[in-house]
Amino acid sequence: MVDDTTLQFTSAPGYAGPASITLTVTDATGAGDTTARTATLTIPITVYALEDNPPTFLPSTLDVAPGEAPITVDLRAFTTGPEGEDGATDRYTYRMSSGQPAGFSAELTGSLLKVSAGATTAKGVTGRLDLVIGYGATGTVEAAVDLRVIASSRRTALVNDRTVTNGVQGKETTVSVLEGAYNPFPESPLTIVGAVVETPGAGTASATSSTVTARPAADFVGPMVVRFRVRDVTGDPDREVEARLTVVVRGAPATPTPPRIGEIRDRTVVLSWDAPDSRGEPITGYRVVASPGNLVTQCPATTCTISGLTNDVTYTFTVAAQNAVDWSEPSAPSAQARPDAVPEAPGAPTLSFGDGSISATWNAPASPGSPVSGYDVMISPAPLSGTPTVQVSTTHHTFDGLKNGTAYSVVVRARNKATDATPAPWSAASLETPAGVPGVPAVSATRQSASGSGPVIVVTWAPPPTTATPSRATRSASTVPLWPPSVATCSATSSARPSVGSTPSACGRRTRPGRPTGVRPPARCGAPRRRPRTSP
Structure with missing residues (x-):
C-alpha cells in the first residue's frame, strides 16, 4: 500500500497476462467501532509484456450457403493477445495474404471479413482464406480462416406436371x-x-x-x-x-379389312367394311378407291355407295380410314365387282299363225349395260308338248305343237350378263290363234216326196273332222227338184282357207222326164235353191 487510498502492483519479472489484487475495505472510525461496515474487493489487472508478443488466432470454420448474401465476421473475435485479452482493441491489423478460394468470394475491411459462396458452388466445397495479422510495432503472424459451403436454406424448386x-x-x-x-x-x-x-x-x-x-x-x-x-x-x-x-x-387408324361387295346395280356398287382400330383418335371418314380408273369416293361411314362407274367393267376397291392424325394404309383389294344394268323391254312381238304353230319376231331393245346376249320367249298357255319358255339368240322364234283354234299370248325379254341376278322386264303381250285347212265334208242325199212341184232330193253333210280352226260349215240340208237331174257338192271354210269340195251326189226320177226348162248351175251347199219354172 502506498497510503490509505493508494495501492501499487508490481508483476513478477517476465510475466504478462491477467492478475488481480484482493483487499478488504472498511468505514470504521477506529478499532473499537462496532458499527463499522467492511467489504472485500478484487481489482483485475492485465500485465502487459514490455516486448511485442504475437496474439493467438483461433477462428471457427465459416459456413456459407451458395448464392446467399455474404456473412460478416469480426476477426477480432478470433484473436487473443498474449495477456489473454480478446482482440476487441485496435492493437491488431488484418489483411488477406492469398487469392480467394475457388467458389468463394471474400472481402476484408479492417477486422470485418465478408464471405460468400457462388450459387453454383456445390454443397460441401471447402476453402481456406490466408491472413496476416499485424501486432506491435512491426510484428506479424500468419493465420487462416476455413470456409465451407453448406446447403441452401431457400425452398426447393417447384415444377408442374x-x-x-x-x-x-x-x-x-x-x-x-x-x-x-x-x-x-x-x-x-x-x-x-x-x-x-x-x-x-x-x-x-x-x-x-x-x-x-x-x-x-x-x-x-x-x-x-x-x-x-x-x-x-x-x-x-x-x-x-x-x-x-x-x-x-x-396414331393413324389401323388398316381396314377389304371392303365387302353388297349390292351391284346400274353403274353402282354398294360396299361395306368393319371400322378399324381408331388408334386413340375418332375416325372422321373413309376414302374408297375404285380400280381401274382410280375413282375416289369419300365416305362418312362403313357402308358406302360407289356411283359413276362404267357398266360391264370389272372393278376392285380399296378403303382407307382417316382421323385427326392421318390416313391409314389402304386395305387389300376387295373381291371383283362388275356394275351392270338389264336391257330395256322389247316392243310387243309380231305374230303370225300356222297350222299348229305361231311365229314371233321382235326388234332388239336398247341395253344400258352389257350387250344383249339372247332372249327369253314365253307363250301362254303352254304348248301341248315342250316348255312354255325358250331361250334364243336371234330375234325370232316359232312355237310348234300348238292347238289350232286356241288363242295364245306371246311375250319376250332380253338377256345380258346382268339378268343372271335380275331378270329384264317382259315386253307387252301379243295374241294369235293357230289354224289349218279343214278336211272334206261327208255329203248324203235322200229322195223325198214334196207337194207342188213334185219329189225332191234332200242333201245333208256334217263338219269335216279336222285339227284346224272349226269350219263355219255345220250339218245342213238342202232340197233339190228331181227334174232335171241335179248334182250337189259342198265345201267347208276356215280361217285358213276353204276346203276341197265334197264328192258330188246325184238323184233322178224313175220315169221319163219332160223337156227340161230353166236349167240352172248346181247350187253350192247351203245356198238357196230357186225352184225351176215349168212350161205352161
Missing part, C-alpha cells in the same frame, strides 16, 4: 417443361438433369437443360408417362425435384 394430347405414334414430342416453374434462384435458370419413361413399352425419352422429348414406339397408343428431374443453380442433388410429362399418344 405437364400433359400434352397431340402425341403421335413413332413421332417425337418435345415440351418446354420448365415454363411456369418456381425457381428459388430466379436470376439463374433451373436445369433438367434426366428423364426416364415410366410406361412399359411406350418408347424412349431424352432431355436437354430445359426440354423433355418423348419418342413413342411405332405401335404404342395411349398415355406415355415420362418422369424428369430438375436441379436449381446450386447443383445440390438433395435439392432436386421431380415432375412428370404425360404424352397422350395417338
Whole structure:
C-alpha cells in the first residue's frame, strides 16, 4: 500500500497476462467501532509484456450457403493477445495474404471479413482464406480462416406436371417443361438433369437443360408417362425435384379389312367394311378407291355407295380410314365387282299363225349395260308338248305343237350378263290363234216326196273332222227338184282357207222326164235353191 487510498502492483519479472489484487475495505472510525461496515474487493489487472508478443488466432470454420448474401465476421473475435485479452482493441491489423478460394468470394475491411459462396458452388466445397495479422510495432503472424459451403436454406424448386394430347405414334414430342416453374434462384435458370419413361413399352425419352422429348414406339397408343428431374443453380442433388410429362399418344387408324361387295346395280356398287382400330383418335371418314380408273369416293361411314362407274367393267376397291392424325394404309383389294344394268323391254312381238304353230319376231331393245346376249320367249298357255319358255339368240322364234283354234299370248325379254341376278322386264303381250285347212265334208242325199212341184232330193253333210280352226260349215240340208237331174257338192271354210269340195251326189226320177226348162248351175251347199219354172 502506498497510503490509505493508494495501492501499487508490481508483476513478477517476465510475466504478462491477467492478475488481480484482493483487499478488504472498511468505514470504521477506529478499532473499537462496532458499527463499522467492511467489504472485500478484487481489482483485475492485465500485465502487459514490455516486448511485442504475437496474439493467438483461433477462428471457427465459416459456413456459407451458395448464392446467399455474404456473412460478416469480426476477426477480432478470433484473436487473443498474449495477456489473454480478446482482440476487441485496435492493437491488431488484418489483411488477406492469398487469392480467394475457388467458389468463394471474400472481402476484408479492417477486422470485418465478408464471405460468400457462388450459387453454383456445390454443397460441401471447402476453402481456406490466408491472413496476416499485424501486432506491435512491426510484428506479424500468419493465420487462416476455413470456409465451407453448406446447403441452401431457400425452398426447393417447384415444377408442374405437364400433359400434352397431340402425341403421335413413332413421332417425337418435345415440351418446354420448365415454363411456369418456381425457381428459388430466379436470376439463374433451373436445369433438367434426366428423364426416364415410366410406361412399359411406350418408347424412349431424352432431355436437354430445359426440354423433355418423348419418342413413342411405332405401335404404342395411349398415355406415355415420362418422369424428369430438375436441379436449381446450386447443383445440390438433395435439392432436386421431380415432375412428370404425360404424352397422350395417338396414331393413324389401323388398316381396314377389304371392303365387302353388297349390292351391284346400274353403274353402282354398294360396299361395306368393319371400322378399324381408331388408334386413340375418332375416325372422321373413309376414302374408297375404285380400280381401274382410280375413282375416289369419300365416305362418312362403313357402308358406302360407289356411283359413276362404267357398266360391264370389272372393278376392285380399296378403303382407307382417316382421323385427326392421318390416313391409314389402304386395305387389300376387295373381291371383283362388275356394275351392270338389264336391257330395256322389247316392243310387243309380231305374230303370225300356222297350222299348229305361231311365229314371233321382235326388234332388239336398247341395253344400258352389257350387250344383249339372247332372249327369253314365253307363250301362254303352254304348248301341248315342250316348255312354255325358250331361250334364243336371234330375234325370232316359232312355237310348234300348238292347238289350232286356241288363242295364245306371246311375250319376250332380253338377256345380258346382268339378268343372271335380275331378270329384264317382259315386253307387252301379243295374241294369235293357230289354224289349218279343214278336211272334206261327208255329203248324203235322200229322195223325198214334196207337194207342188213334185219329189225332191234332200242333201245333208256334217263338219269335216279336222285339227284346224272349226269350219263355219255345220250339218245342213238342202232340197233339190228331181227334174232335171241335179248334182250337189259342198265345201267347208276356215280361217285358213276353204276346203276341197265334197264328192258330188246325184238323184233322178224313175220315169221319163219332160223337156227340161230353166236349167240352172248346181247350187253350192247351203245356198238357196230357186225352184225351176215349168212350161205352161
